[in-house]
C-alpha cells in the first residue's frame with residue numbers, strides 16, 4: 729500500500745471549494761495547465777547546452793516539470809531556452825526562430841553568454857539576447873549548474889501561472905514587441 733504522506737500535493741489555484749464542486753478563475757486554470765506543460769525549444773550554441781543536456785537526463789529529470797517534450801520546430805514549442813554564445817551573425821536567426829513560435833511564448837536566457845555576452849566582450853558577440861528578443865528569465869552562471877536551469881524553469885512557471893489570458897492582446901504587450909520591431 730502506498731504511503732500518501734510521502735507525497736507533496738500541489739495546491740489547487742485559489743478558488744472556492746465545497747462538497748462536489750470547485751470554483752476558480754479560468755485564467756488560473758489556464759495558467760496552471762500552461763505552467764506545467766512548457767515545451768522547450770533548446771537553442772544551444774556552446775557549453776551551456778551541455779548543462780541543459782544534463783538537466784534533461786535522468787538525474788535532474790526535467791520531465792518532473794512537464795517539460796520533457798523537446799521541440800526542434802518553433803511552431804510546437806512555447807519555451808525558448810537560449811544557451812551559449814550568440815554571435816551577432818546568428819542574432820537574426822535567433823530572432824527568426826522566436827518569431828516563428830506561436831503565442832503564448834516565453835524566453836529563458838541560460839548562462840552569462842546568452843544573458844550579457846559573458847566573458848566575450850568583443851565586436852562579434854551579441855551582448856545579451858535581449859538586444860534582439862524579449863527575455864522573461866535570466867539564469868546566471870558560466871556555466872549554470874542544472875539546478876540553476878531548473879530554478880529558471882520554476883521561476884518561469886510562476887510567471888506563466890500568474891499571467892492573464894488577456895496579456896498577449898494587451899497594448900502593453902504589443903508595445904513590448906513593438907520596441908523590438910516585432911509585429
Ligand code: SF4
Pocket residue numbers: 774775776777811812813839840841842846869870871872
Ligand atoms: S556562459 Fe560560460 S559555459 Fe555558458 S556558453 Fe558562455 S562560456 Fe560557455
